[in-house]
Amino acid sequence: MITKTVTLINKLGIHVRPASLISKKASKYKSNFMIRKDDMEINGKSVMGIMMLGAGLGTELELFFDGVDEQEMMEEIVELFADKFGEE
């Protein structure tokens, strides 16, 4: 299992488009992917879950990757956050 903390740096936070991007990328992999914000933990492969986090600019999220392809999955997802989901 890999744990990674990311901070949201895009202005609009995780709205519908980034949420679907994250879940789409995550669904390509076999590993489990969970996202935690405060005391809320959701499945990173689910669009509804990601949007319910209501994560805005500056929010810190903990990402958990667990499974056979966790390393590749982690790299791609973290890259997505760093890239501001292709926005701006």
Added chain:
Amino acid sequence: MKALTVEMLFELKQKDLALTLLSKKKGLSKEITTPELSRPGLAFAGFTDTYAYDRIQVLGETEVQYLKSLEPSVRYDKIKILFSQFDIPCFVVAKGLFPTKELVFLADEHNIPVIQSRRATVALYHGVSNFLQDWFAPSKSIHGTLVDVFGVGILVTGQSGIGKSECALELVSRGHRLISDDVVHIKKRMNIIMGEANKQLGHFMEIRGIGLLDIETMFGIRSIRMQKRIETQVELIPWRHNMDYERIGLKDRFNRILDIEIPIIYLPVSPGKSIAAIVEVIAMNHMLKVYGHNAAEVFNEKVQKEIERKNKIRTYLETDKE
């Protein structure tokens, strides 16, 4: 769970419990750490061996009358000894009573807030207690979909993409009610688990291939619900050829959620199978069990009776020497 200060309690329940602050404001930042309450009558009288000082102290008529019956100097000394020994979070006084000026003065000196309520003691006690129980209730969010099927709260779980949302959608279109899709906030209340919808985002659902659906607008207000007790869990699992699935149902299986046992059914799914119809049957079967009718047991009894009957006939025929 967020830390609860006396100030938060005061502000959230001010209207409901008709609260007024008798002491100065400086003690309001004190933290409340337990959902239990204490009636400190015996502690005032001097018996402090088992004094639950870390709880909110509720003063009713009895406690206030007792304090008033003491000589002012005795009263002052008793309260002073108590306050210097114990770190009390706050006092709540019922019936709009004034708990003597010595108590309020000493409370201010020790930064203990004193709150007065116009409610009767029992109403105040339950009001504060219910609020605290709810605040301190263990809670978390889980991955799953919660649907009310014939009044039975059914939590559908299973790995991503197995068809939880599709199952819920079919149930909703059959007239059942959606509480929450994908993420369910659960809370332990007494000995039940309550599942709640997301209050801000409402009742949306994601169906692969279509995208987001607004269930409330599409199916109407009768198709949604804000909260529902979770009574049965249905875990959808991929169908595998040689796996040992439940065939009879004589033994119930349970899953522990927040330390409460919820009956769980492992349901193998394969393409073309109507999971919604099966979930309806699971709900009805659950109700039958609640009303004392267990199909597997009834069937088992019938089989046993039949075996017994056949045995009787056989023994009769064997002893028949005609």
